[in-house]
Amino acid sequence: MKILNRKFYAQDTVDVARNLLGKVLVFGDKQGTITEVEAYLGDDDPACHAFGRLTERKKIFFGPPGIAYVFLAYGMHWCFNVITEPVGKAGCVLIQGINDTFGPGRISKLFGFNGEHNGLDITSGPITICEGSHDFDIEITPRIGLSQAVDWPLRFVAKQANMI
DNA sequence: GCTATGATCATA
DNA sequence: ATGATCATAGCA
Incomplete structure (x- = not known):
């Protein structure tokens, strides 16, 4: 399978989110098709962790793309x-x-993610994202589970895909 | 050093 | 609708 390179992640956040649908998240022996993502813009997004004062934890948002947070x-x-x-x-x-x-x-529980995976490079690490199917429609909806900027249409859902 | 809070999930 | 539960941030 073809692993997405860093250039893929270095695009506009919304584009990456869009393109991430249908891709395959791989971690060790486990893998699954991504069916739902949300974009967080940082600068102008009150709901994003990168919003407001820059802290140690938020620095990763401004670092190189293709990194797991x-x-x-x-x-x-x-x-x-x-x-x-x-x-x-x-x-x-x-x-x-x-x-x-x-x-x-649930996903992190399934894949067994924990704090040690924070900051990993997903273009070369144990965690990678590979090319997948394009045969589905993309539905755009407002984000959920947030307390701020809830109405922003930054949630992307793969509709009725021919999944792998 | 101590306290408040949060991009959630399971249960009643 | 509400509780569980802990890493991080903000303040004393």
């Missing part, structure tokens, strides 16, 4: 993100759905 939400659930856009620009894509499994927390 894993964070713990509510003390229980790890969420898996991919850093997008070139160095100096904040942006990331939250992987929300894999195959039939929905919810960022």
